[in-house]
Amino acid sequence: MSWHDESSSPYDASELRKQKEEQVETELNPLGHSGSVAMFEEDLDGGDAEKDYVMIKPVNDEDDTSVMITFNQGITPFILTLTFVASISGFMFGYDTGYISSALVSIGTDLDNKELTYGDREIITAATSLGALISSIFAGTAADVFGRKPCIMFSNVMFVIGAILQVTAKSFWQMAVGRLIMGFGVGIGSLISPLFISEIAPKMIRGRLTVINSLWLTGGQLIAYGCGAGLTHVNNGWRILVGLSLIPTCIQFGFFVFLPDTPRYYLMKGNVQRASEVLQKSYPEATEELVQLKVNEMIQLNQSIPGKNIGQKVWNMTKELHTKPANLRALIIGCGLQGIQQFTGWNSLMYFSGTIFETVGFTNSSAVSIIVSGTNFIFTLVAFFAIDKIGRRKILLIGLPGMTVSLVVCSIAFHFIGITFVGNEAQVLHGGFTSWGIVIIVFIVIFAGFYALGIGTVPWQQSELFPQNVRGVGTSFATATNWAGSLVIASTFLTMLQNITPSGTFAFFASLACLSTFFCYFCYPELSGLELEEVQTILKDGFNIKASMVLAKKRKQQVASREKLKLEPTHEIIEA
Numbered sequence: 001m002s003w004h005d006e007s008s009s010p011y012d013a014s015e016l017r018k019q020k021e022e023q024v025e026t027e028l029n030p031l032g033h034s035g036s037v038a039m040f041e042e043d044l045d046g047g048d049a050e051k052d053y054v055m056i057k058p059v060n061d062e063d064d065t066s067v068m069i070t071f072n073q074g075i076t077p078f079i080l081t082l083t084f085v086a087s088i089s090g091f092m093f094g095y096d097t098g099y100i101s102s103a104l105v106s107i108g109t110d111l112d113n114k115e116l117t118y119g120d121r122e123i124i125t126a127a128t129s130l131g132a133l134i135s136s137i138f139a140g141t142a143a144d145v146f147g148r149k150p151c152i153m154f155s156n157v158m159f160v161i162g163a164i165l166q167v168t169a170k171s172f173w174q175m176a177v178g179r180l181i182m183g184f185g186v187g188i189g190s191l192i193s194p195l196f197i198s199e200i201a202p203k204m205i206r207g208r209l210t211v212i213n214s215l216w217l218t219g220g221q222l223i224a225y226g227c228g229a230g231l232t233h234v235n236n237g238w239r240i241l242v243g244l245s246l247i248p249t250c251i252q253f254g255f256f257v258f259l260p261d262t263p264r265y266y267l268m269k270g271n272v273q274r275a276s277e278v279l280q281k282s283y284p285e286a287t288e289e290l291v292q293l294k295v296n297e298m299i300q301l302n303q304s305i306p307g308k309n310i311g312q313k314v315w316n317m318t319k320e321l322h323t324k325p326a327n328l329r330a331l332i333i334g335c336g337l338q339g340i341q342q343f344t345g346w347n348s349l350m351y352f353s354g355t356i357f358e359t360v361g362f363t364n365s366s367a368v369s370i371i372v373s374g375t376n377f378i379f380t381l382v383a384f385f386a387i388d389k390i391g392r393r394k395i396l397l398i399g400l401p402g403m404t405v406s407l408v409v410c411s412i413a414f415h416f417i418g419i420t421f422v423g424n425e426a427q428v429l430h431g432g433f434t435s436w437g438i439v440i441i442v443f444i445v446i447f448a449g450f451y452a453l454g455i456g457t458v459p460w461q462q463s464e465l466f467p468q469n470v471r472g473v474g475t476s477f478a479t480a481t482n483w484a485g486s487l488v489i490a491s492t493f494l495t496m497l498q499n500i501t502p503s504g505t506f507a508f509f510a511s512l513a514c515l516s517t518f519f520c521y522f523c524y525p526e527l528s529g530l531e532l533e534e535v536q537t538i539l540k541d542g543f544n545i546k547a548s549m550v551l552a553k554k555r556k557q558q559v560a561s562r563e564k565l566k567l568e569p570t571h572e573i574i575e576a
């Protein structure tokens with residue numbers, strides 16, 4: 001696949017600008033208002049048809065190069081189909097990371113005719129995270145070179161090979177290699193699915209649609225826990241558990257044979273025709289001229305990075321990502337949020353909640369684990385409704401303090417239970433079912449709720465932070481941070497329990513959650529309702545928290561007051 005060569009692009013930026021300004025002035029300003037038009041709700045052909053766009057002058061637009069043309073339509077079945085099919089990757093992510101804890105219990109002597117050692121278990125668990133870390137480093141660039149859709153289909157192939165190797169495994173190493181290959185698929189899917197969804201989503205519900213991926217993810221974890229509990233005592237039940245993962249991945253592959261890639265990707269490749277077709281299908285009510293305007297604008301705002309070959313392009317993109325202030329800020333936010341998501345300790349509960357609950361006196365630990373992952377799922381659903389309406393920033397700033405308090409309470413409760421570790425053995429001062437044990441369960445469930453509402457969900461909105469020309473590498477860095485964090489936590493949690501006690505471990509997570517609240521308060525602008533291209537203007541000369549909140553609010557008002565705007569077509573929307 002070749003890179004799009006800008007020199008052959010039929011679009012010249014200044015020509016485009018002129019053309020667009022003329023259109024803005026003559027066609028879109030029938031009432032004759034002067035200056036750079038902020039916003040209109042008039043049909044291009046001047047008819048009475050339902051209005052489907054607004055024109056927006058972006059914030060801090062010093063060089064005045066662009067006028068945003070945003071579709072303002074509801075969601076269509078086509079966009080919904082694309083979203084649901086892409087988010088099957090989320091399900092695979094959740095299911096494949098979720099089934100392993102129960103599979104490990106039921107494998108018994110099925111591999112090499114001997115029990116798995118503690119180290120074997122760690123290797124089998126960590127292999128998927130390692131595979132995901134490796135593939136996420138390359139996935140972003142691959143998505144730009146080969147396309148989003150072919151990469152997702154490639155991840156399906158990895159899932160199938162990985163699952164077959166595991167289902168038929170007679171030896172430990174075959175199982176571990178199967179998990180590693182499955183991890184390649186998980187890493188690719190975890191990056192590309194949210195990226196794909198954010199590129200096809202209408203801006204006002206982009207957050208929600210991306211959360212569908214997280215819903216499938218946490219739902220996948222819940223289903224894996226449920227199936228795992230049901231199959232624990234079935235002979236070779238773990239093979240069935242792994243085999244079941246083949247169904248969704250084959251469905252996704254089958255659908256993608258017929259579905260297109262994103263318009264933004266087609267434009268990167270210079271395929272204007274295909275981009276227009278997909279946009280038109282996504283917004284059937286938009287006029288042809290409007291689609292064309294949108295396409296032109298996307299070309300203008302998303303100039304691709306120069307370079308003779310892939311290596312040079314990747315190098316230039318990485319340079320652009322680190323040297324351009326808006327990109328660097330996006331990178332700090334993207335990696336920062338993914339790091340916070342992992343280092344505040346949630347996955348230690350996903351992987352080891354059974355151990356923790358047994359230690360504090362619960363015999364039916366798998367039931368409690370299902371309650372915890374069920375809470376994760378339900379509050380991801382709450383995030384689904386809140387993320388665009390209440391906004392990403394607010395739910396983060398509700399979630400992180402809530403997590404901090406829950407972790408502090410757990411830390412205190414662990415102190416009173418008095419657990420210490422001698423080797424791998426937990427010794428409990430006040431054993432059995434105590435009131436401090438109940439406090440721990442209750443606050444772990446509350447922690448799960450606050451986690452899922454904010455930091456469990458928001459970091460996966462990462463694609464919206466980066467402009468198209470560095471979106472691939474940018475999301476790669478952020479996703480790799482996530483998997484590196486997950487790997488570190490999975491492999492150090494038990495050691496932390498032993499060395500700094502459970503009370504110290506939870507206090508450590510609490511202090512990180514507290515620091516993270518400040519990070520989000522100072523560095524994370526409100527991006528709900530903003531165009532992907534508009535986010536760059538926000539990050540251009542600072543984190544612009546205040547400006548972002550004003551802008552997001554105004555975008556919401558625009559949508560809410562469409563009727564009023566028809567009567568009153570000129571409103572200056574944005575001031576610097």
Ligand SMILES: O[C@H]1[C@H](O)[C@@H](O)[C@H](O)[C@@H](O)[C@H]1O
Pocket residue numbers: 097214217218221341347350376456457460482486
């Ligand atoms: O957003 C997800 C989700 O919160 C999962 O429950 C967790 O296991 C993943 O690591 C995370 O990336």
